[in-house]
Amino acid sequence: MIEIFKVDNMEYTPFIRQVEKFAGDEIVFSDQAEDCDVFVARFFQKLKPLILQYGSSKKYLVWTHEPRFDTHFNHKVSWKGVDVHIMNIYTGDIYLNNYYFFWRENICKIPDYQVEKFGREKHKKIAALIKNCNWNTSLICNGRELDLYELRKKIALQGYQLDKIDIYGKGWQENIVIENSRSGRWQERKIEILQKYHFNLCFENTIADYYCTEKIWDAIISGCLPIYYGGKNSTIYEDFEKNSFLDYTEFRDSNELFEYVEKMSIDEFNQRLNLCIQTFNKTYEKVKQMNRKKQVVKNIVQKLKEII
Known part of the structure; x- marks a missing residue:
């Protein structure tokens, strides 16, 4: 004992x-x-x-x-x-895998998603529900930067200045942020917000094997196409197919990302999001057996x- x-x-x-x-x-x-x-x-x-x-x-x-x-x-x-x-x-x-989120209660499978146009309130604007950390968040391991706070913040601010991104969360100046989405019943509020958008900037806070939180899954539940940080050797691809979510590592910079989103057809959006939904539903079934x-x-x- x-x-x-x-x-x-x-x-x-x-x-x-x-x-x-x-x-x-x-x-x-x-x-x-x-x-x-x-x-x-x-x-x-x-x-x-x-x-x-x-x-x-x-x-x-x-x-x-x-x-x-x-x-x-x-x-x-x-x-x-x-x-x-x-x-x-x-x-x-x-x-041990990408399934930490699936131990939440009240999760169920998602039907396929098909729309004929980008008809949500925010059209092709990107939602960024993120905290603004006002300290040095750098985290180096074997010469590799593991931090994603700073990159995510940089993309959010650039997108805000170009009117491509709406920012929600703590720590931002009042003239930048729409609201602090983390107060009160924040999990429900997050879904309500995301359902106004077609795209969600949802990087994890840090790069680590199998560190896959609610971020990418909440986007999929809400009918948003995730803009995620994958990378060549990311364990996220053990479950997700290539060309499902938008992998930021495949773009030169945020401007190229914004241009890609702006030019995306509704057919490509439906195809990508449905690949994400298929992953969600397969994972849901897999976790039930674990x-x-x-x-x-x-x-x-x-x-x-x-x-x-």
């Missing part, structure tokens, strides 16, 4: 309920820090005071599926001579046993 102590509330992680559910008596949660075997946290910084207090008499694990909560690229790092074990989106043992949560917890239990 392994006793773990949660240093923070571990909100939205398997450490809320699922570890106990799937691991049985192998894993228990301790209410007393001094009694535990392993301290677990979503943030490396929260473990530092405990390392100073307990040193190597305890074990330490960072677990998070948020790309910027922890940005270590190795499975284990050392601080003050003490090992800290890492499970994050860069270590390859949290995101138990992803159990596999994620299995990886946690295996890691805890290795640590001990």
Whole structure:
């Protein structure tokens, strides 16, 4: 039996309920820090005071599926001579496929989409529901830039200046943003907004294998053609066909993207969006046969046993 102590509330992680559910008596949660075997946290910084207090008499694990909560690229790092074990989106043992979104409730299959013209309220304008981060978001691994915040922001501002993009989200000047779509019932509001548009700029925040959140799927549900960041070796193409979503890496710059959208025929739009819908529906059927949560917890239990 392994006793773990949660240093923070571990909100939205398997450490809320699922570890106990799937691991049985192998894993228990301790209410007393001094009694535990392993301290677990979503943030490396929260473990530092405990390392100073307990040193190597305890074990330490960072677990998070948020790309910027922890940005270590190795499975284990050392601080003050003490090992800290890492499970994050860069270590390859949290995101196992592109299907994270499909564990939401109330998801159903989507019918094929056929329209005769770009008849929505915003015609060919692109919706960008994104946060404006006013700090340095660069994240380099092996000489490669993994950050997509800055590129996405640059495209959104260029599109806004050319009247090609409408911006929604936090952190923008009032004269730029239409509204903060993240307040209140934001998931429902997001769909309401996207249903006014035919195109959605929906890059992930960070490049990482299988880091595929709700962004591309929400666009498809809303009848929007996703403008996504794929790339030559992106794991997104394990599910999506080429020439389905618009892959920004295939354009020289945002101007070429905007020109392509402006010239797109309704036949091409229907064809691309229906390929995306086919992927959505295939994934929906595939996930019904899976138990992803159990596999994620299995990886946690295996890691805890290795640590001990």
